[in-house]
Amino acid sequence: MRYTYCEDCEDAFARSMLEGDRCIYCGSQNTKKVSAGGGLFYYLGYGLLLAGAAIIIFFEDGNLKWAAFTIFLTVGFILSVQGKSRLKQKAVKMGKGEA
């Protein structure tokens, strides 16, 4: 995951191709690129979300299907959100030169 770290805001945000090197918060160009690694939790979360979708497609209707779907979706969602915030914290640390 690639992030842009803004020296003025002391914050990092996920980089998109369109925004270039400007800070999305304050518009400063006093930014640097950091790469926060793969993000295991993030991808694991997305894997579970996909698994939840697969359950809907491949399982026969019944209470178990919906219970499993709900669990996969909930856990997948939590993991992907937490994974994302972990990555962002890491990106901020790297931007500050602490990691």
Ligand SMILES: [Zn+2]
């Ligand atoms: Zn900024």
